[in-house]
Amino acid sequence: MATTLKPVDAVIVGFGWTGAIMGQQLADAGLDVLALERGPWRDTSTDFATGFAQDELRYMWRHHLFQNVSDDTLTIRNNTSQTALPMRHLGSFLLGTGVGSGGVHWNGQIWRFLPSDFLTKSHNEQRYGKKSVTDYDLTVQDWGVTYEELEPHYNSFDVLCGTSGKAGNLNGQVQPGGNPFEGSRSAEYPTPPMPQTYGPTLFGKAAAELGRHPFPHPTGNLSQPYVNNLGAQLGACTYCGFCEKFGCGNYSKASPQTTVLPYLMAKPNFTLRTECEVLKVELSPDKKQATGVTYVNSAGEEFFQPANIVILSSYILQNVRLLLLSGIGTPYDPATGQGVVGKNYAYQTMSSVNVFFDDKLINPFIGAGALATVVDDFNGDNFDHSGLGFIGGAYIAGMVTGGRPIEMIYTPQGTPAWGKAWKHAAAKNYLRSFSLSVHGSCMSHRGNYLDLDPTYRDIHGRPMLRMTFDFTDNEHKMSDYLTDRAAEIAKAMNPREIKLNRRIGSWSVVPYQTTHNTGGAIMGDSPANSVVNKYLQSWDVHNVFSMGAGAFPQNAGYNPTGTLAALAYMSAQAIVQQYLKQPGPLVQA
Amino acid sequence: MDKPKLDRRHFLLGSAVAATAGVAGALGAKVHDGELGAPPRTYQGGVPWQEGLADAPPGVSGTDYKFFTAAEREFIEAAVSRLIPNDEVGPGAVEANVPFFLDRQLAGPFGRGDHYYLGGPWAKGAPEQGYQSRFSPAQMYRAAIGAINKYTHANHNGADFAKLSEDERDALLKDFEAGKVQLEDGVDAKAFFTMLLQNTKEGYFSDPIYGGNKDMGAWKMIGFPGAHYDYREWVSRHGEPVPFPPVGFKGRPGWNSET
Numbered sequence: 001m002a003t004t005l006k007p008v009d010a011v012i013v014g015f016g017w018t019g020a021i022m023g024q025q026l027a028d029a030g031l032d033v034l035a036l037e038r039g040p041w042r043d044t045s046t047d048f049a050t051g052f053a054q055d056e057l058r059y060m061w062r063h064h065l066f067q068n069v070s071d072d073t074l075t076i077r078n079n080t081s082q083t084a085l086p087m088r089h090l091g092s093f094l095l096g097t098g099v100g101s102g103g104v105h106w107n108g109q110i111w112r113f114l115p116s117d118f119l120t121k122s123h124n125e126q127r128y129g130k131k132s133v134t135d136y137d138l139t140v141q142d143w144g145v146t147y148e149e150l151e152p153h154y155n156s157f158d159v160l161c162g163t164s165g166k167a168g169n170l171n172g173q174v175q176p177g178g179n180p181f182e183g184s185r186s187a188e189y190p191t192p193p194m195p196q197t198y199g200p201t202l203f204g205k206a207a208a209e210l211g212r213h214p215f216p217h218p219t220g221n222l223s224q225p226y227v228n229n230l231g232a233q234l235g236a237c238t239y240c241g242f243c244e245k246f247g248c249g250n251y252s253k254a255s256p257q258t259t260v261l262p263y264l265m266a267k268p269n270f271t272l273r274t275e276c277e278v279l280k281v282e283l284s285p286d287k288k289q290a291t292g293v294t295y296v297n298s299a300g301e302e303f304f305q306p307a308n309i310v311i312l313s314s315y316i317l318q319n320v321r322l323l324l325l326s327g328i329g330t331p332y333d334p335a336t337g338q339g340v341v342g343k344n345y346a347y348q349t350m351s352s353v354n355v356f357f358d359d360k361l362i363n364p365f366i367g368a369g370a371l372a373t374v375v376d377d378f379n380g381d382n383f384d385h386s387g388l389g390f391i392g393g394a395y396i397a398g399m400v401t402g403g404r405p406i407e408m409i410y411t412p413q414g415t416p417a418w419g420k421a422w423k424h425a426a427a428k429n430y431l432r433s434f435s436l437s438v439h440g441s442c443m444s445h446r447g448n449y450l451d452l453d454p455t456y457r458d459i460h461g462r463p464m465l466r467m468t469f470d471f472t473d474n475e476h477k478m479s480d481y482l483t484d485r486a487a488e489i490a491k492a493m494n495p496r497e498i499k500l501n502r503r504i505g506s507w508s509v510v511p512y513q514t515t516h517n518t519g520g521a522i523m524g525d526s527p528a529n530s531v532v533n534k535y536l537q538s539w540d541v542h543n544v545f546s547m548g549a550g551a552f553p554q555n556a557g558y559n560p561t562g563t564l565a566a567l568a569y570m571s572a573q574a575i576v577q578q579y580l581k582q583p584g585p586l587v588q589a
Numbered sequence: 590m591d592k593p594k595l596d597r598r599h600f601l602l603g604s605a606v607a608a609t610a611g612v613a614g615a616l617g618a619k620v621h622d623g624e625l626g627a628p629p630r631t632y633q634g635g636v637p638w639q640e641g642l643a644d645a646p647p648g649v650s651g652t653d654y655k656f657f658t659a660a661e662r663e664f665i666e667a668a669v670s671r672l673i674p675n676d677e678v679g680p681g682a683v684e685a686n687v688p689f690f691l692d693r694q695l696a697g698p699f700g701r702g703d704h705y706y707l708g709g710p711w712a713k714g715a716p717e718q719g720y721q722s723r724f725s726p727a728q729m730y731r732a733a734i735g736a737i738n739k740y741t742h743a744n745h746n747g748a749d750f751a752k753l754s755e756d757e758r759d760a761l762l763k764d765f766e767a768g769k770v771q772l773e774d775g776v777d778a779k780a781f782f783t784m785l786l787q788n789t790k791e792g793y794f795s796d797p798i799y800g801g802n803k804d805m806g807a808w809k810m811i812g813f814p815g816a817h818y819d820y821r822e823w824v825s826r827h828g829e830p831v832p833f834p835p836v837g838f839k840g841r842p843g844w845n846s847e848t
């Protein structure tokens with residue numbers, strides 16, 4: 001039986017980026033805060049020190065920092081006519097666990113979504129007609145929050161991370177050297193952009209010759225030392241080429257460990273418990289309020305932790321499952337379109353173009369997670385979609401994040417995967433090739449959703465989450481169009497040859513694509529179309545707040561972390577400034 | 590033979606292990622092992638200082654085989670020597686010691702399927718649903734090697750796979766890759782081939798601490814300098830050859846030596 005513990009003001013479920021941000025914000029407001037993390041404590045000097053951090057086998061291929069799926073995974077299928085089967089091995093996305101979670105092994109790509117991205121339905125309807133947002137059974141929505149409302153909170157995350165970059169739009173004025181398409185920023189980046197290596201430089205030159213607008217990728221791999229607003233110190237990146245899938249041994253990549261924890265862990269009103277997995281949010285008899293959470297620790301002991309506020313800050317797949325298991329909100333039914341929890345699951349539509357030179361040494365091992373030159377000319381609604389048959393877009397990045405040889409050897413079109421021909425192609429091309437990444441949006445679709453699996457159960461006996469997902473024709477058309485735009489830039493670099501890796505066929509769980517899962521606990525302006533309001537507060541249970549990319553009603557053509565962090569800051573501000581004074585719905589339904 | 594030397598990398602790894610051993614006492618086990626679940630802990634009042642608890646990489650030692658039988662080892666050498674053959678361009682998988690790497694991987698947590706969900710029920714599923722076998726990797730290798738030899742016995746005059754010519758082995762491997770061969774004992778030939786090829790490349794290109802990539806030959810072949818830490822002075826030197834010879838976690842031959 002569960003042991004009942006001493007009540008706390010706020011319990012935080014999951015301790016990655018949003019858990020750390022909420023912990024800091026709520027503890028600073030004087031609340032007694034407890035964070036529960038199902039994985040272990042992790043820190044730079046113990047878990048990914050410089051002496052052994054650059055280990056491709058251990059971290060990437062043996063999943064040393066990732067969620068171990070052996071006792072808890074999810075089930076997957078492309079559509080409702082299939083039987084979902086367990087994801088038995090990580091592939092398409094690499095789930096985090098432990099303190100810092102995905103914030104430890106991310107690339108550090110820090111983006112803001114475009115102002116029009118928050119108005120996916122109304123903006124596209126207005127410009128391209130009503131059909132543009134319902135073609136292919138799309139179920140896109142507006143977010144219920146605007147870029148302008150989020151801007152100060154985007155800025156808070158930049159100040160926390162020390163983001164390196166160059167503003168392209170400062171207080172409404174377009175700036176040379178930055179992204180001219182971005183929404184207006186209230187401040188320049190805290191640190192200057194990283195200097196670019198050879199590959200990204202060649203990309204930028206070719207893109208400019210074609211009339212595109214290249215700029216350095218905004219990055220949480222810092223170009224110079226930085227002390228943030230919490231007194232945490234970050235060092236300059238050394239370009240070792242082991243960012244994504246790895247922890248940074250050099251305190252150069254913004255993570256909860258490098259930006260928040262030294263400050264937060266010292267606060268007397270903050271407590272962290274590791275190896276504690278929340279099983280369920282407990283509700284009052286009328287189901288209008290949460291009374292706390294039930295969790296089980298790695299010793300098998302079960303506890304009830306009473307709390308006035310419950311912050312769900314685990315990864316989106318866990319957050320959505322917890323909502324479903326706890327009976328918070330009505331589950332989505334794809335047959336009727338009714339219900340909201342699990343609705344509008346989306347992903348990221350990725351493709352790439354490899355470029356091969358004879359005469360240029362790219363030296364791909366000199367890299368960093370967000371070391372890239374980017375063009376944003378074909379992202380969101382930065383270009384006219386008339387007659388194209390799709391909405392959305394992608395950024396195109398000439399990107400060299402590293403040259404890790406098990407994962408990142410590019411071979412020309414037609415090269416077999418093994419044998420002498422493969423070996424010779426690897427030896428010839430490794431130093432002289434790199435890849436352009438096409439990082440595309442993914443609109444929401446009536447048939448793409450999350451629910452509880454009827455068959456498979458986790459180690460605690462709870463139903464696993466079931467993911468039903470496939471790319472729609474909108475995504476295929478967008479990705480083909482964008483991949484062609486990337487190929488134009490690739491050709492303009494005058495390489496020996498290029499290889500197009502188009503987004504073909506159904507979504508597969510096997511090849512790594514990106515850990516940008518979104519939706520399922522979406523935000524909006526009404527309980528009829530969303531799970532949470534603009535402050536990430538549950539419409540149904542007012543003291544439950546659900547963080548993360550689960551709130552995205554569809555996914556834009558950018559990496560999600562900047563936006564989900566901004567949403568967390570906005571939520572924290574609303575809790576501190578409004579909710580604590582008068583607990584109840586922050587938006588009237 | 591080289592006499593043992595204490596170079597910088599040995600020192601870095603060794604000090605982590607030595608400090609750990611001091612805490613663990615006679616057991617000699619690692620106190621901090623990121624793969625092993627930890628007891629529940631409560632943290633309050635600051636970032637904990639965990640001296641000597643570095644989660645050092647689980648390198649291998651010795652030269653003996655722990656998983657493959659002699660016959661299985663013959664199969665593996667015959668297969669991986671075709672996946673990555675030896676020639677003047679660079680080492681083959683056998684020359685890079687990939688069979689030994691595979692043996693130690695299969696004898697350890699990877700072989701046990703530590704990061705696989707293997708619970709039932711089991712269905713074949715669509716290709717997009719990925720690995721759906723009940724076998725752990727070690728079970729898969731053992732079953733597949735047996736099933737492939739059964740197949741070659743029936744189709745190649747009673748010969749083991751290892752006794753076939755290079756061309757015959759290449760043809761069979763291509764058929765496995767394409768999913769054209771039905772094997773017995775519940776083995777999915779394509780799933781096994783996919784795993785074998787991936788693991789072979791892992792052994793070829795991973796840090797030598799895991800037993801493959803002998804003398805960093807695979808890194809030398811492509812020009813990867815290994816686990817270098819700082820390239821700052823090279824960021825703006827576009828197109829220049831980076832002259833560093835490869836370095837692994839335990840340094841490189843000749844580092845700190847008398848020569």
